[in-house]
Amino acid sequence: MAMKTPMTRKAALSAAALAVLGSLLAGCSGGSETAEPSSSPSTSAAKVTSGDLGKALDRLVFQGTGAKSTDGGACLVRAVQDKKLSDAAQAYIVGKGSDDIAAVANGLREVSAMDAAIMLSPELRDKFDACVDAVIPPTTAPGATASKDQAYAPPKQGQELPQARQPDLTPKFPVPQGTSINASSQLTAGLVSMFSSYALNEDQKKTYAASGECLAGVVFQARFSQETLRFLAGGASIGVGSISDFLPKDEDTLIWKSKDFTSALVDCTASAKV
Structure with a gap:
């Protein structure tokens, strides 16, 4: 995608602490893992209507932008369905009716940790951004020549969107080949930098x-x-996609995407004391 307007992205996705989950996961499938707490809105697996889901997502994603979707949230609905957000999670979003994506993701953890991770994944965030960009034109970049306002024409069906920015795979803390990682402490700085x-x-x-x-x-x-x-200890400022997309070995990618590993990462970020 093209360079984003920082204010637009932050307003459209005003996630707080739990948004850290986004960089950890990719290609996750939905599915409830835990029982519904009595205090939560309905998480019945019964499907909600696309119209109701669109309205709920419109409120959630466009919060703070001063705009709303022009298609009743249909673009946003396609995004969550494409990422396989479970029926229970969709019902939770509709029932919650919130404009705080962090609060929604936190509540979704009690429905399914995987659904919470999907909700904050970079892939879904990029899809939401595309929906927002179709409504809100990017602002003029700093230093660009000012001009009169022009009507914004959203991309036509089938028209290619601008190419997404490329990941930065340059290690912040280079680790020589052949060096062994023998303790978790050798990973901390690199992981914090990467995330x-x-x-x-x-x-x-x-x-x-x-x-x-x-x-x-x-x-x-x-x-x-x-x-x-060694790659993780290097702490490259990847910034796009998912960390799992860039792991050097396929078997390690499978570990990264496994439910046990995902749940452990979720627990770390959810219990962090800032």
């Missing part, structure tokens, strides 16, 4: 820092290859 590249604000960066030791322990105990551990 922080996905943060939308300073609060999220603080949460990464606070959960760094816990995350490093989870990663170290997951039995990743030394090649992957």
Whole structure:
């Protein structure tokens, strides 16, 4: 996608501490893992209507932008359905009726940790951004020549969107080939740096820092290859996609996407004391 207007992205996705989950996961499938707490809105697996879901997502995603979707939230509905958000999670979003994506994701953890992770994943965030960009034109970049306002024409069906920015895979803390990672403490700085590249604000960066030791322990105990551990210790400011997209070994990607590993990461970020 093209360069975003920071104010637009932050307003459209005003996630707080729990947004750190976004950088950890990719390609997750929905599905309830825990029983519904009595205090939560209905999480029945019965499907909600696309209209109701569209209205709820419109309120959630466009909060703070001063705009609303022009299609009743249909673009947003397609986004969550494409990422396989479960019926129970969709029902929760409709029942919650919130404009705080962090609060919704936090509540979704009691429905399904996987659904909460999907809700804050970079992939879904990019899809939401595309829906917002179709309504709100990007502002003029700093230093650009000012001009009279022009009517914004959203992309036509089938028209390609601008290419997404590329990941930065340059290690912040280079680890020489052949160096062994023998302790979780060797991973902490690199993981905090890597995860922080996905943060939308300073609060999220603080949460990464606070959960760094816990995350490093989870990663170290997951039995990743030394090649992957060196990559993670390097702390590249990837910033796009998912960390799992760039792991050097397929078997390590499977570990990263596993439910047990995902749940452990969720627990680290959710319990971080900022």
